[in-house]
Amino acid sequence: MSIPLLSTLIFFPILGGLSLLCVPRTQISTIRLMALFVSLVELLLTLPLVLLFDKSTYVMQFVENRPWIEVLNINYSLGIDGISILFLLLTALIIVVSILVSWESIKDKVLEFFVALLLLEGAMMGVFCATDLFLFYIFWEAMLIPMFLIIGIWGGPNRIYATIKFFLYTLVGSLLMLVGIILLYQNGGHTFDILKLAGQPYSLKLQLILFWAFFAAFAVKVPMWPVHTWLPDAHTEAPAAGSVILAGVLIKMGAYGFLRFSLPILPDATQLMLMPMLVLSVIAIVYGAIICLAQTDLKRLIAYSSVSHMGFVTLGLFALNQRGLEGGILQMINHGVVTGALFLAIGMIYERTHTREIAAYGGLASTMPVFAGFFLLFTLAAVGLPGTNGFIGEFLILLGGFERQPWVAVVAASGLILGAWYMLWLYQRIFFNEVKESMQGLMPLNLREILTLMPMVLLIFWIGLYPNALLGFLHVSVGHLLDQVHGVGLAGMMPPPGIALHP
Amino acid sequence: MIEAVAVNWTAVEPLIPELLLISVAVLLIGCDLFVPRQRQLLPWLTLVGCVTALAMVLGAQPISAFGGMFLADGYAMVFKAICLGAVILTALMSERFCRIIGLRQGEFYSLLLLSLTGMLLMASAGDLMVLYLGLELMALPVYALVGLHKREQRTSEAAIKYFLMGGFASALLLFGMSLLYGLTGTTEIMRIAEYIAARNLVDNPALLAALGLLLAGFSFKVAVAPFHLWTPDVYEGAPTIVTAFMSVGPKAAGFAIFGRVLFLGLPQLHDHWGPILAVLALLTMAVGNITALCQQSLKRMLAYSSIAHAGYALLGLLAGTAEGMAATLTYLTVYLFMNLGAFAILMLLAVPGESHESLDDCRGLAARNPLAAALMLVFLFSLTGIPPTGGFIGKFYLLKAAFAAGYTFTVVGAVLFSAISAYFYLRVVRIMYMSEPPEQAPVLTMDRGMAAVLGVCLLGVLGVGIFPGVVLDWTVSAIAGM
Numbered sequence: 001m002s003i004p005l006l007s008t009l010i011f012f013p014i015l016g017g018l019s020l021l022c023v024p025r026t027q028i029s030t031i032r033l034m035a036l037f038v039s040l041v042e043l044l045l046t047l048p049l050v051l052l053f054d055k056s057t058y059v060m061q062f063v064e065n066r067p068w069i070e071v072l073n074i075n076y077s078l079g080i081d082g083i084s085i086l087f088l089l090l091t092a093l094i095i096v097v098s099i100l101v102s103w104e105s106i107k108d109k110v111l112e113f114f115v116a117l118l119l120l121e122g123a124m125m126g127v128f129c130a131t132d133l134f135l136f137y138i139f140w141e142a143m144l145i146p147m148f149l150i151i152g153i154w155g156g157p158n159r160i161y162a163t164i165k166f167f168l169y170t171l172v173g174s175l176l177m178l179v180g181i182i183l184l185y186q187n188g189g190h191t192f193d194i195l196k197l198a199g200q201p202y203s204l205k206l207q208l209i210l211f212w213a214f215f216a217a218f219a220v221k222v223p224m225w226p227v228h229t230w231l232p233d234a235h236t237e238a239p240a241a242g243s244v245i246l247a248g249v250l251i252k253m254g255a256y257g258f259l260r261f262s263l264p265i266l267p268d269a270t271q272l273m274l275m276p277m278l279v280l281s282v283i284a285i286v287y288g289a290i291i292c293l294a295q296t297d298l299k300r301l302i303a304y305s306s307v308s309h310m311g312f313v314t315l316g317l318f319a320l321n322q323r324g325l326e327g328g329i330l331q332m333i334n335h336g337v338v339t340g341a342l343f344l345a346i347g348m349i350y351e352r353t354h355t356r357e358i359a360a361y362g363g364l365a366s367t368m369p370v371f372a373g374f375f376l377l378f379t380l381a382a383v384g385l386p387g388t389n390g391f392i393g394e395f396l397i398l399l400g401g402f403e404r405q406p407w408v409a410v411v412a413a414s415g416l417i418l419g420a421w422y423m424l425w426l427y428q429r430i431f432f433n434e435v436k437e438s439m440q441g442l443m444p445l446n447l448r449e450i451l452t453l454m455p456m457v458l459l460i461f462w463i464g465l466y467p468n469a470l471l472g473f474l475h476v477s478v479g480h481l482l483d484q485v486h487g488v489g490l491a492g493m494m495p496p497p498g499i500a501l502h503p
Numbered sequence: 504m505i506e507a508v509a510v511n512w513t514a515v516e517p518l519i520p521e522l523l524l525i526s527v528a529v530l531l532i533g534c535d536l537f538v539p540r541q542r543q544l545l546p547w548l549t550l551v552g553c554v555t556a557l558a559m560v561l562g563a564q565p566i567s568a569f570g571g572m573f574l575a576d577g578y579a580m581v582f583k584a585i586c587l588g589a590v591i592l593t594a595l596m597s598e599r600f601c602r603i604i605g606l607r608q609g610e611f612y613s614l615l616l617l618s619l620t621g622m623l624l625m626a627s628a629g630d631l632m633v634l635y636l637g638l639e640l641m642a643l644p645v646y647a648l649v650g651l652h653k654r655e656q657r658t659s660e661a662a663i664k665y666f667l668m669g670g671f672a673s674a675l676l677l678f679g680m681s682l683l684y685g686l687t688g689t690t691e692i693m694r695i696a697e698y699i700a701a702r703n704l705v706d707n708p709a710l711l712a713a714l715g716l717l718l719a720g721f722s723f724k725v726a727v728a729p730f731h732l733w734t735p736d737v738y739e740g741a742p743t744i745v746t747a748f749m750s751v752g753p754k755a756a757g758f759a760i761f762g763r764v765l766f767l768g769l770p771q772l773h774d775h776w777g778p779i780l781a782v783l784a785l786l787t788m789a790v791g792n793i794t795a796l797c798q799q800s801l802k803r804m805l806a807y808s809s810i811a812h813a814g815y816a817l818l819g820l821l822a823g824t825a826e827g828m829a830a831t832l833t834y835l836t837v838y839l840f841m842n843l844g845a846f847a848i849l850m851l852l853a854v855p856g857e858s859h860e861s862l863d864d865c866r867g868l869a870a871r872n873p874l875a876a877a878l879m880l881v882f883l884f885s886l887t888g889i890p891p892t893g894g895f896i897g898k899f900y901l902l903k904a905a906f907a908a909g910y911t912f913t914v915v916g917a918v919l920f921s922a923i924s925a926y927f928y929l930r931v932v933r934i935m936y937m938s939e940p941p942e943q944a945p946v947l948t949m950d951r952g953m954a955a956v957l958g959v960c961l962l963g964v965l966g967v968g969i970f971p972g973v974v975l976d977w978t979v980s981a982i983a984g985m
Binding site for chain 2: 025068069070071072109112137138139141142144145148149152153159160164167168171172175176178179182183185186
């Protein structure tokens with residue numbers, strides 16, 4: 001490829017965002033349209049990636065490699081494999097819908113908001129493309145700045161507490177990872193190249209130290225129990241677009257980090273720490289679900305459900321078999337779509353009612369029937385009804401978990417039951433019962449809002465009915481990842497990974 | 504019969520930048536005395552002098568003059584460039600601020616230049632005598648600068664405090680130097696190392712006492728805990744413009760002699776000074792970052808933050824490696840831009856009659872002046888050390904150098920303290936962006952000089968952050984020539 005597609009993907013939104021600064025800040029509609037245009041072009045730019053991607057190999061594709069800081073042997077190197085490509089698509093889509101949902105809800109400092117959103121998009125693309133550990137860290141941390149501002153400036157009443165908590169949690173985790181990165185650099189032949197680092201043996205002691213250093217950053221981001229407490233606050237206080245991005249992309253990065261760094265670079269430590277990770281995942285699943293039952297705040301409930309769902313994701317990853325891993329990755333995408341959609345819907349209803357109290361709602365099904373239909377679909381997808389995407393992911397994860405440790409899958413499955421309980425109960429409280437006084441005469445969804453929700457609906461059904469569209473990207477890359485994890489010494493103990501798995 | 508002795512003028516060639524600055528300083532005093540109506544020329548004269556000196560310094564060939572007493576090597580060049588940069592930026596910002604607070608201009612610029620000359624001498628010192636000469640030439644004008652604003656009480660207090668403390672520190676240094684001289688019989692820094700190696704003096708108690716006294720003296724000068732107690736009061740009391748200058752220029756010069764003596768003079772004692780510096784660095788970061796958490800005055804907060812940053816800069820020094828020294832140089836270069844940038848915004852807040860130094864004065868800055876707020880945002884994130892700013896690159900390089908030298912525990916400590924520092928830097932961001940501006944907030948005006956400073960600082964911070972290779976190559980090659 002002569003055109004540096006990945007660089008374009010990273011820097012187009014950044015330059016687009018900066019170009020917004022040329023627009024006078026009073027011309028709000030121009031700013032919005034330009035931002036939307038930039039994000040749509042960015043979405044189109046991901047198309048050639050999908051079309052040109054070769055699914056039959058695990059090697060990095062669309063590779064770019066230029067020396068950046070030669071003194072330290074740091075390169076500007078980008079590349080994607082079957083795992084990262086899905087996240088690029090998800091990011092591009094999530095940003096488009098975030099811009100659409102912020103169309104009218106953001107009234108103050110509009111220019112800054114869209115600039116921050118587009119800069120965030122560039123940094124997120126960078127995280128998923130970087131194949132140099134240092135470059136990855138730059139994007140990983142740079143992302144914090146716009147997110148901090150988005151929650152802190154345009155968020156709800158308790159936004160300052162939430163955003164500082166979010167920033168400090170992630171910063172401490174990331175800085176510990178930075179120490180780990182330096183340690184790895186010193187012991188890994190003075191290189192930051194992920195592919196080279198993954199191909200070398202390290203002593204078990206070093207691997208364990210590194211595993212926990214990386215864990216600090218990734219577990220906070222996922223968020224795994226017990227470092228999840230920033231998430232409910234951040235989710236609740238963020239503006240709709242912020243919540244959508246947090247749920248849709250940002251918290252996926254923790255799991256992506258495990259996939260990209262912990263598993264292939266530190267295989268022995270991963271094997272050894274398998275049980276603690278599975279236990280933490282199961283605790284997150286059940287604990288998150290039980291907490292959901294006690295929530296009175298709409299957004300907070302969805303936030304805790306994210307903790308529970310991300311528990312499924314980490315369970316799938318640390319099952320360390322083909323089904324579990326593929327299910328985990330698919331579930332990340334699913335969760336991004338479904339929870340993103342739920343936050344979009346909540347953002348729309350919040351614009352009308354200005355309350356997040358579940359108790360204040362009631363009977364919306366008769367006052368906003370179209371909205372109720374959309375929300376029902378998202379609820380069912382979140383519960384994991386067969387036919388929707390949620391089912392495929394959770395099923396694969398439970399299957400993989402069962403192969404690894406039967407009791408883990410058994411306990412995790414109770415999370416599904418609890419999930420159905422709190423989601424359906426939520427639906428009942430909001431949409432059924434008698435119509436509350438304050439719920440009368442709400443505006444029906446307008447065309448922009450329906451257009452915002454439609455892509456999510458399509459994805460829910462598309463993945464639910466034809467999951468191989470996404471799983472096809474994964475098979476080879478995940479298989480290679482498993483070879484890396486099980487590669488040395490332990491190969492004989494593992495059942496051979498299944499080749500073509502069709503759920 | 505009187506015989507004309509030919510003066511060998513080529514010998515003074517390496518000294519030309521210093522001589523130029525001294526003559527400009529004298530010229531400034533003359534101008535101030537004899538053409539008082541043309542005072543607006545003073546900052547420009549200062550600038551021209553400094554920029555010319557900077558060009559000379561950057562273009563000069565490495566040379567050792569006056570029998571090794573004056574070293575114009577790469578190491579000196581980087582420190583000189585940092586000090587010159589600090590003075591250039593200070594002179595650019597000074598015009599409006601000096602007018603607002605009514606500072607006498609003539610003295611201000613000539614004192615600045617004299618102090619600068621002292622700093623350049625410190626950077627080039629190859630001999631303890633030159634080192635001390637430079638130190639005093641740097642310090643005396645700064646004492647005067649701190650007290651320049653005579654009408655304000657805090658200023659006089661700060662000046663006296665600084666003078667007494669600085670004098671005490673100089674005495675400690677002199678004591679240490681005289682012990683070194685007594686032990687080795689030479690004041691030339693390089694020879695001291697040779698003598699210690701030849702006579703195997705490493706465990707000599709008198710040498711250790713000398714080391715202790717020197718460390719204490721240097722720590723005073725660069726404000727390293729527990730010798731930092733003068734810093735907050737002096738930084739707060741001095742006119743903001745002087746504080747901005749002090750927090751970068753003299754600090755960098757202090758690190759120049761610190762590094763020179765430890766690296767060139769006492770390398771065999773690294774086993775002793777390495778761990779001591781590690782403890783001092785941790786203590787400094789702890790004191791600076793934790794005390795900054797509860798400050799209500801932005802200026803005082805920046806003072807504590809500059810203490811903390813001295814702690815970070817020590818990380819490279821304590822490694823005792825060329826890489827560590829390069830890291831410290833890189834960090835000080837970035838620090839020049841980010842710290843002066845933050846101080847520039849603080850000065851921008853000032854209006855005639857009121858200095859506006861508290862955190863509350865930044866309230867709603869994003870609504871009052873979006874550009875200033877955005878710039879401050881970049882500088883604060885750089886001070887925190889978040890990529891893609893230069894602050895991150897500098898900190899990363901320091902951590903890496905200290906790590907490679909085996910100071911793992913110190914590195915982890917530094918990392919945790921920099922997470923703590925995020926809280927108070929972000930508090931400023933929060934106040935600027937997330938609270939409403941007060942009624943009747945004064946309009947902020949940016950003059951050309953200030954705009955230039957902010958532009959240069961932004962370029963420096965982001966440039967180092969995005970293209971770090973340029974600065975790293977520069978510092979690494981400078982150290983290679985040491």
